[in-house]
Amino acid sequence: MTVPSLKEVLSRPSASFIEAGAALVDAMSEWDDTKAWKLVERHAIDPEIRSRFAQVSPQLMQAVLRHGAGLSATSSTNAIKWIEENKGRWKGILNPEANLWKRVDLSFGTAGGQIAEASARQDRETACALYNAFMARHDAKLAIGAWMEQRSVYATDNYLSLLLPGQRRDCHLGYDLFAPALTPLFAPADGEIVQAGIIDERLDYGGFLVTRHEVESKTSIWALWGHLSHESVLRWSKGDTVFEGKELARMGDFEENGWWLPHLHLQLSTIPFDDFRLMPGVGEYALQPIWRELFPNPQCLVMGD
Known part of the structure; x- marks a missing residue:
């Protein structure tokens, strides 16, 4: 099954940001949090998508995109181990x-x-x-x-x-x-x-x-x-x-x-x-x-x- 491109995903007002994370895997040769954020920001042209994007904190958005890409939401596990x-x-x-x-x-x-x-x-x-x-x-x-x-x-x-x-x-x-x-x-x-x-x-x-x-x-x-x-x-x-x-x-x-x-x-x-x-x-x-x-x-x- 073909994975939609990031542009295709973010052209749909009903798209989830989990889908955007999955599409980013094909958009980047190697995962980079900063680059991922900039790519989503660039392609979030639809007014409804852009409105939702603006209301989510950058830290949460990064975690969601990472999860959609199949990565851990955060790179640190030390705190959970300490708890x-x-x-x-x-x-x-x-x-x-x-x-x-x-x-x-x-x-x-x-x-x-x-x-x-x-x-x-x-x-x-x-x-x-x-x-x-x-x-x-x-x-x-x-x-x-x-x-x-x-x-x-x-x-x-x-x-x-x-x-x-x-x-x-x-x-x-x-x-x-x-x-x-x-x-x-x-x-x-x-x-x-x-x-x-x-x-x-x-x-x-x-x-x-x-x-x-x-x-x-x-x-x-x-x-x-x-x-x-x-x-x-x-x-x-x-x-x-x-x-x-x-x-x-x-x-x-x-x-x-x-x-x-x-x-x-x-x-x-x-x-x-x-x-x-x-x-x-x-x-x-x-x-x-x-x-x-x-x-x-x-x-x-x-x-x-």
Whole structure:
């Protein structure tokens, strides 16, 4: 079967950027990330393609193109190996330590789930009542929202795919810790603030921080902390140093966290982004191989299992 040329792929408004990555293999004698990017940019003439191309961060686009070409999404695997070898290393993000809290899994993956439905329609009163009853039934203080869970709450047009037209972004790329608003969060390791900001829109992050932690020589992990209180975010500026065990932030309430049940969205990244607001917190389920390379599961770091 003949593989379409890059020009042919990018002339179709419905083309996926995975297809573009496959076409690039024939367009280059040897793979080069910079050259691949420039070739796609040059041939993305169709207005719809160009609009989608402009809304995807360069770092994510590079990973998608590499995957489409049959390559790893990122050339570095050291960070993932470090995570696997350091179970429980970040349990100090809560006090008492995260693995000591009585906890229960809270799924947002079932379309008929009442808490999920109330959250999706931003019904604070119902969501809180259902959540409180759920926690009481399980006699739990901490609820866990799973990494890579397919969720029904991402129902707005904000979650339409830019990478795979016709699909939705419904795969959760972070690890959620649900606890009362203003629950303190502590730096799990020394590091620095890479980005601090507030996205004051419903169903977004509200207050957020991004920290960088050097885990080995020349190997770093970036962590996005989402749904934080505004006051705790505004204490920080890019370049500030964070110290292990010191308070980093606090979970935000509905008005400050994007109108979600109070929780932390913790997302790890093995690559830096120029602007972490463009790092997806929810991805296309079909692109799981990419997400697993870029955004590894924080659970073993936080809980030790």
